[in-house]
Amino acid sequence: MSTIAETNTGISHAKLGTWAFLASEIMLFGGLISAYVILRSGSAHLAVPPRSMMGVPLATFNTFALITSSVTMVLALAAIQEGNIAKFQRWILCTIGGGLIFLCVKAYEYHHKWEEGITISSNLFGSFYYTLTGLHVIHVTGGLFLMAYILWAGTRGDFTPDSHDRVECAGLYWHFVDLVWVILFPILYLL
């Protein structure tokens, strides 16, 4: 593994690469969110369903599931920095649990909304709702595979207090997924 002393920037290659990837993700979600905000502000064709149809309590619960999984991820990082592998495994499992709860609730929500008539082709709002949340769901799913890999690698003994780049980078990705939801939740469900 490369050490910080070996890089010109003083930042490990893995972390720099992860941040470059996250920068592209900011532009990806930023482009879609800005398109939604502009159309929401300026288009007469973007009819927003009543809040009662949006399932705010479920979405609030999902927000808690994601921020809880975010804190368990950062606790897993602290555990591996302390060299406590058992605690690390426990927190990663909690993170995976939070992500799974989010996906299950989302699946229920999609089914419910589809039956209510909010589909991807029902109107402009439906298109944006499923595109934005669908892209986010794909990211959560990818994050869960990443967490499963991190758990497996940690169990195999790949990580030590001195060498845990992959845990930190996986954490950065997972927190970004949480951060995106923190923005999507109010603009899609509450405003």
Place this chain on the structure above:
Amino acid sequence: MSAKGSSHGAAGKHAPVDKSAEVRTYLIIFASLAVLTLMTVGVAYLNLPHAAGVVIALVIAAIKVFLIASFFMHLRGEGHLINYSVAVCCVLVLILIVFVLPDIGIHPAEEAARRALHDLEAHAEHMHYPPEAADAPAAPAAH
């Protein structure tokens, strides 16, 4: 490059350290995020004027994003390279929104008409207009 970049670097050579102070900080941030989430939902149900509701919700979301990025993603401890890269991305996204908004705000009469139409459409959706209403033949075009 700032030495800060290595403060959370996984490759830094150091012995296992006591992380209890950091863990306490993470839990405080988690509690703050939970409270802010409840506040966002609570404010949405207060039936404030639309503009005030939007501003409050976005301010709360911005605070939550700041807390997650600063503490969970450790941006607070990173060097200039990463912080500036993220800042550039945020500015570019803001450009996507802000540069178009003036075009929306400069036609007040059209805006009022648009709002009225928007309310009608929302009402129609809520009421689930019967299919025959949607299928009704359009008025013949004037020749």
